[in-house]
Amino acid sequence: xxxxKANKSLAKAEERKSKRLQRELAWKNLSSRKPSExxxxxxxxxxxxxxxxxxxxxxxxxxxxxxxxxxxRQGGTYKRAQLLELRRMIYMTKMNFNERLLALRDxxxxxxxxxxxWSARLDAIQAKTTS
Numbered sequence: 142x143x144x145x146k147a148n149k150s151l152a153k154a155e156e157r158k159s160k161r162l163q164r165e166l167a168w169k170n171l172s173s174r175k176p177s178e179x180x181x182x183x184x185x186x187x188x189x190x191x192x193x194x195x196x197x198x199x200x201x202x203x204x205x206x207x208x209x210x211x212x213x214r215q216g217g218t219y220k221r222a223q224l225l226e227l228r229r230m231i232y233m234t235k236m237n238f239n240e241r242l243l244a245l246r247d248x249x250x251x252x253x254x255x256x257x258x259w260s261a262r263l264d265a266i267q268a269k270t271t272s
């Protein structure tokens with residue numbers, strides 16, 4: 142029984158050792174295929190060069206020397222008009238909502254009064270039939 146346990150533990154230790162060696166070989170193989178630190182892909186270099194030649198110069202809007210082109214500038218009067226239009230749109234949306242809400246309220250009141258009328262009629266009919 143002890144020999145079986147010892148053999149089993151030795152087999153497991155051997156198995157772990159062989160797996161460790163396999164991992165080390167795999168890592169060595171992987172690191173041997175790794176390109177050097179100074180390697181640059183020629184296709185990427187060509188793409189970068191093409192972009193530099195054909196894309197032009199784009200200044201970032203966050204750059205300190207960036208100035209908005211005259212054609213893209215928006216003055217205060219334009220923004221004020223835009224703000225007034227937005228306020229008008231908000232007002233119209235609220236008014237439409239209120240109109241729909243009031244229409245629903247009126248419809249509900251009408252339906253309630255009709256239901257009460259029907260109920261009164263049914264009560265009258267029921268009173269006539271029972272007496």
